[in-house]
Amino acid sequence: MVEDAVGSKDSASGLADSPFLRACRRRPVPYTPVWFMRQAGRSLPEYLRVREGVPMLEACARPDMIIEITLQPLRRYAVDAAIFFSDIVVPLRAVGVDLDIKPGVGPVVADPIRGPEQVAALRRLTPDDVPFVAEAVRGLVGELGATPLIGFAGGPFTLASYLIEGGPSKNHERTKAMMYGEPELWDRLLGRLADITIDYLKVQVEAGASAVQLFDSWVGAVGPQDYRASVLPYTRRVFQALERYGVPRIHFGVGTGELLGLMGEAGADVVGVDWRVPLDEAVHRVEPGKALQGNLDPALLFAPWEVVEARARDVLARGRTAEGHVFNLGHGVLPATDPDVLARLADLVHEASAS
């Protein structure tokens, strides 16, 4: 039922034929679709201009800003999808966690979660906590027409790390101390984070997002055995809850070469690969029935164009061994990246892959 409804809405807007959605679903495409993680943001002068004097979390709560910033990269690049402008900590703030995003640092939590009372105080999210999200998604879907909008959320390990460490962390030692040493508390925390993430992604999908990406950016810090026991069950719960909407589910992390198979098993339709594992090798690490996304090194964009071109062609060639391939960087666009290089790269991906 629900899938039929989504299907007919998609065909009316032309979305069903979107190369991005087709590649996610492992269907034939006229060319390899491309988008860039962090395609909106500090690499764009027009972003810096609209953000002037507006704190990050305020920008994330204003539909006019969300819509404008989400659309900015689409005016420059021939990308095949837009990604909703927000941050992974927005739903945590919406359920009352006292946190801020400090420029040049990242998310900082005032009262890091270390004990059972703080875990018990984390409540579920309701649509009324984030009215600006549904409003901005609806506005964007209207503007985007046949271009899909990707909604997103943070993955359970990455969210837990920010909450427990209180900010960015190199070694995630307090997070892992809870994971290893207090499994019941860990279970309650990650279970609640999974539920908040489900609540939050549902708001985006029900308002019209065509795909979702779960960014478990820092989960590469965990080995496969602990990933399977202590992270995968919660991620699986998130992906399962979205199953009925029929939207492609992308799962991404950094340094996750040893986890790619498990990240697929958790229920993703598309597994994101960073630049450390060639896509034709990633194909063997992920079970059949999954598409891949990636994986040009974002730092490569600082090399001469000839090098960028050769490496992009190499990514495309390796990507052809996958059942479906969405071209992307292996992590987000770095702030000093020249937008003209990204524009050229998007065109190259289309031209070099056109059948």
Ligand SMILES: Cc1c2[nH]c(c1CCC(=O)O)Cc1[nH]c(c(CCC(=O)O)c1C)Cc1[nH]c(c(CCC(=O)O)c1C)Cc1[nH]c(c(C)c1CCC(=O)O)C2
């Ligand atoms: C780990 C993580 C965070 N946030 C996010 C992740 C997962 C993705 C990843 O691994 O990169 C997700 C995120 N954050 C942002 C997006 C925008 C959508 C996009 O274009 O991809 C997305 C998808 C905007 C942002 N989120 C943030 C910025 C920069 C804030 C600014 O412009 O002032 C943007 C554009 C802030 C932020 N928020 C976070 C960090 C590490 C930072 C950067 C801190 C800094 O270096 O200043 C946490």
